[in-house]
Each structure stands twice: as C-alpha cells, then as structure tokens.
Amino acid sequence: MRKNGPDGVEALPSVGVDAPAAPAGCRRTLVERARWQWRPADGGDPAAQVELFLAAHGLPMHDLARPATGHDPSGVCGAALYVSAAAGATLVGANPGAANPAPALPEVVVVVYGHTPAPARSCGSSSARTRWWCGDWVPSWTPAQHADAVTAVRAAIGRGDVYQVNVVGHAAARYDGDPLAALRRLAALPGARYGGILTGPGWAIGCASPETLVELADGRLITRPIKGTRAATAAGRAELLASAKERAEHIMIVDLERNDLGRVARTGSVRVDELFAVRRWCDLWQAESTVSAAVADGLGLADLLRAVCPGGSVTGAPKLAALDAVAALEPVGRGASMGALGWVAPGRVDLGLTIRTAAVDAERVHVWAGGGITWGSDPEAEVAEAAAKAAPVRAALAGGRDGAT
Template sequence: MRVVSPKSTERMRAHGPDGVETLPRVGVDVPGAPAACRRTLVERARWQWRPADGGDPAAQAEQFLAAHGLPLHDLARPAPRHDPAGVCGAALYVSAAAGAALTGGPSGAPNPVATLPELAVVVYGHAPAAPPPATPPAARWWRGTFVESWSPRQHAEAVRAVRAAIGRGDVYQVNLVGHAAARYTGDPLPALSRLAALPGARYGGTLTGAGWAIGCASPETLVELTDGRLITRPIKGTRPATTAGRAELLASAKERAEHVMIVDLERNDLARVARTGSVRVDELFAVRRWCDLWQAESTVSAAVADGLGLADLLRAVCPGGSVTGAPKLAALEHVAALEPVGRGASMGALGWVAPGRLDLGLTIRTAAMDAERVHVWAGGGITWGSDPDAEVAEAAAKAAPVRAALGGR
C-alpha cells in the first residue's frame, strides 16, 4: 500500500463520497469482519466525515449505510440470512473527537493526522475469490525516532492537575493520553499488519484511505451486538505480565476502585439504549493478558431496546468511558484542556457493522499514518490515588509493544 498525498485526498473529496476509484486497493483486514468472507470482500462505497462537513455524523452514517443495503435503524431486528452475492457489511471508524462531538463534549486539540477523517464508513460486498494482483516490490521500510508530544515532566504535571481537579470535586477520574510521531519511508502496510497481529489483539486489523492508514491491536470491546444483546468490555488496571504483577493487580485497591468506577459508567451508558432492567455485569475484574501486560477487564451486557438505531447507539457509547473518565463530559473538558495533541485515530472505535451484528473495538494500542509520519498514542486513567511517575511509566509500557511492532531504523 502507498499512502497517497494530501492532494489526492482533495481530489477524492471533490469527486464526492463515493469516489472509491481514487482509493488505494488493498486487502480487507477490518477488525470484526467475518473470517469466512475476508478473501472475497470488495469495496462498494465509502463515506467520510470531517467537522467542516457539518451535520450529525452518526445520523449521516446510518443514512449512508441504509442507502447501500445495510439498514441499521432497528438493531433489535433479527439478522437476515447472509447473502453471499450481496452486501456483506461495512467497516466503521469513529475518532475520539467525533465521539466527543456526538456526546456534546469538546473535541480537544487538533488531529495530528490532517488527512485522517473523524468518521469513515466503508461498505463491502462479495466477489469471487481471486489471486491478489501482482505488485512491485515494496520500498524498504524505515522508521525514525519517535518524538513525544509532551515530556515525562509535562505528563506528570498533567496527572497532578487531574488530581487537583479530583480534590476540588470536579471529576472522579480522567484518562490522559500522550502522543508521539516518527518519520518513515517505505510501505507502511506490513508494519501496521505486524501491529495488528500482536498477542491479545481481539480487534487486530487495518483500515486505509486516501492519505491515511490505521493499524489496531486493541484488546477492548467498545460495543458488540450478538443475538439481540449489547456487550461492552471495559479495561482498566495494568501490571507487567509476571506472576508478581498479576498478584499485585488483583490486590490493588486503587486499581479495583478505578475499574469499578468505569464499569458503573458503562452500565449507565448501556442503560440509555437498553430494555429497562436488562443491564447486568456478567464478569467483574477478570485479569487477561495483552502482550507483556496483565489488564483487568469486565463484561457488561444489556438487551437492546426495540427501535434502537446505530446513530443513537454511537451517541450513547462514544467515546468509551474507559478512555474518558467520570463523569464523562466533565472528564472530556479536562482532556481538552490538558492534552497538547489530539487523539487522532486512538481512543475511538473501529470494527464491523451489519444488520443484526455489530462489533466495534475501542482503538487503544492503535497507530495511524499519513504520507510522512507514523503516529502512536498511550495513556491511562488518573484517580486521586495515582502516582504521577507511575502513570508516566504505565503509558510507556503500553506504548512499547506498539512501537516495537512498527519496527525501527
């Protein structure tokens, strides 16, 4: 894959939302796409949104999907029989900034990947399986040194600012995220595919467009719809993947309190779009592994309400509570004030949507590329009990496997 120039992106915009002939042709590796269909998926149409486009992006996405054979205005309806000759489903990407806009919060600092849309929908149909076309040898991959958007001292000062806000009673928890970027040359798709293949990447995959590419290795479910039930799996709490680290995570009162706070927030988010009385916590504080880290995960589920459409679901769950904090809107105000660089492709949603089936991962452990740079993000939840230096170290530990998968000089 060659990430095309911003001029190519402008040509695509001028052509209109269905100008797919201007897009790079790559294999389909969208998180959540049906495994049995991936070799036969072909792009049928795409639509992208940026704030300058105006309007309600969630409603527009739902309308675009319906116009291309994917009606998602009532997610409670049973899934239709899969048509191997028809439309299969669609990739859906929602940035953290778009999610904040949907919930009425501030969008934060500008997106550092200027070519990246804030919301993208790509509709796929089926075609007979065929050998991939011959491609010229890719240019040798080279990645430079990552340059941080803030220093460890600035990160620690932001943690202290959150603790002061908690002390004043403004918030209970705020998730702080740092950014770094590095120059690169060569074909970025193999590097993003390595990232997507990291151990524990439940939502490992890639999505590309004119002038941008995303690689995701997320283990976290933002929202899944299966058999009429909505599921979210918030992750909060991290330790090294050692025997001692697991024991320490299980014994940490601070980590458990932080985790339960987000579980309660997610319960409230699902209750807004669920049948009354159907929300339940199926699993609480289960410890699972991602790369060389233990992480605490819970499972919250609810019966989907009749007549619930995709747009209203996105407004309820975006951005994910585990990457904002609590209360969500108050936390977003502090995120916007403290983070010097926008969250870009991270802390949003990426996955697959189709009638009767939906599976969106929360884009932690995610990288994005423009024509010149690869961008990564990492952070963690800040509570009153947070130690600034420990939070800086935790963010670095989360970023390390992502950076390693993206190669080096």
C-alpha cells in the same frame, strides 16, 4: 499502499479486507462498494449520517433488535466503521479537544463491502520485501509535562470536579517506505482482539486493541471495559489483583459503562457478567469486565453510537466533565486513538476501542498511550504505565527500520 512520496500514502482497494472484526470467512472475497468520510467542517450529525449512508447502500441499521435477514453471497456484506474520539465527543456535545496531529485522517469513515466471485489479493500475500524505515519518536509532551497533567487531574478530583480522567500522550516519527507491513505487525500483536487495518487516500490506521467498545450478539449489547495494568509476570498479576486503587478505578468505569448501556437497553436488563478478570495483552496483564444488556426495540445505530462514544474507559467519570479536562490538558488531539473501529451489518455490531493503535499520514507515524487518573494515582507511575503500553506498539512499527520489512 505505495511508497511514501509526493502524493503521500494511498489506499489499495484491490487487496483483501483487513478491517478489524470483518467476517473471517468473507475477507478474501470482499470488495469495496462505497465509502463516506466526515470531518467537522462538513457539519451535520455524523451518527445520523452514518446510519443514512448504510441504509442507502443496502445495510439498514435503524432497528438493531430486529433479526438479520438472509445473507446474499453476491450482495452487500457489511461495512467497516471508524469513529474518532473527537467525533465521539462531538456526538455528546463535548469539547472535541486539540487538533488532530494527523489532519489527513477523517474523523468518521464508513466503507461498505460486497462480495466478489474471485478472491482478492491478501494484504500479506506478497513475498516481496518492501523498504521501511522509521525514525526516532518525538513526543508531544515531556515526561514532566505528562506528570504535571496527572497532578492537575488529582487537583480537579480534590475539588470535586471529576472522579477520574483518562490522560493520553502522543508521539510521532518520520518514516520512509511502505507502512502496510509495519501496520500488519502491529495488528498481529498477541491479545489484539481487534487487530486490523483501515486505509484511505493519504492515511492508514493500524489497530491492535484488546478492548470491546460495543458488540451486539444474540440480542444483547456487550461492552468489555479495561482498566488496570501490570507487567505480565506472576508478581504483576498478584499485584494487580490485590490493588485497591486499580479495583476502585476499574469499578468506577464499569458503573459508567452500565449507565451508558442503560440508556439504550431494555429496562432492567443491564448486568455485569464478569468483573475484574485479568487477561494478557503482549507483556502486560490488564483487568477486564463484561457488561451486557438486552437491546431495546427500535434502537438504531446512530443512537447506539451517541450512547457509547467516546468510550468511558478512555474518558473518565463523569464523562462530560472528564472530556472538558482532557481538552484542557492534552496538547494534541487523540487522532486515531481512543475512538471506535470495527464492523457493522444488519443484526451485527462489533466495534473495538482504538487503544494500542497507530495512524500513518504522508510523512509520519503517530501513536498514543495513556491511563486513567484517580486520586490515588502517582504521577511518575502513570507516566511509566503509558510508556509500557506504547512500547509493544513502537516495537512492532520499528521492525525493519534499517532496511526491508
């Protein structure tokens, strides 16, 4: 990615692959073979088109229960896959919400990678210090407007329209220079299970997500919903474990995820492997559960995407009603956030939920943060929680703002 200029940010396909969940042992030997992008104006079913595109490039994903074939070190390895929250809403027939504040960013991206004999240059190998300046953050709504949205969700819960809605805010800052180093700092934040970068002409995504949207491992589908946040102190951990409100909110989403997996699983195989485990991301404690199910015979990637996108922990319950509330309340689109980003290959799926994620276009850096709203939510506390989640992301992006990165 070059310095910001008239042509905007650009991809550098010759660098090492930093896509979240890409095989660690392959990253230095991967080279882009093919790329496909989708925007709503393109029409059609993006999930079906993803599956067809992968099959056409040597990555059949029509039966995830089938064991993977032998690995060819000189052939196709796998693909990075990105599905935005708006695309996920489209897949389930819901309102995709407000317009993307970073319109250069596609709503679905697939990048197929093969192996190259010579290791590619790593994105982080250059010793040169690149200029980077990040301006002041401008939110898309005020704290008072955010609090009003929380109050509106509580009213909807009181009417019986929904049980829970995840409300997300957005902010953007102008920048100058090469954003890749800043996105790498973001991807390296502690607890970033899906730390990585995906780039394209005129855009880039940096992800520091700790949350698994869906993983396929040893014949089981796995999701790890996160709900419940406190400061990473001894008192914060005790408060999170003792909070009836946080536990109720969490279990509601676990039930939603059990239902989502149940639609594409072998009958009777869904189970909760771990409930309300407290784990750390940066300076926050978060509650995480693990839900798994045996993959059904003949399940293809397209049907899996329709079942799990958009993720329940960033929509609410019931999912379709929650998405209607999101579309009505949020003033700008979720862009790169609250979607899916990771790696797919025959016999392997590993997609993170794009929380703690930033996007870059030709002029601005974009960040999003929010939280689940229940009847017991306090508007001011929800605004403060969203700010706490955004703070490490903003800090990582602001590094070197007065000169070199």
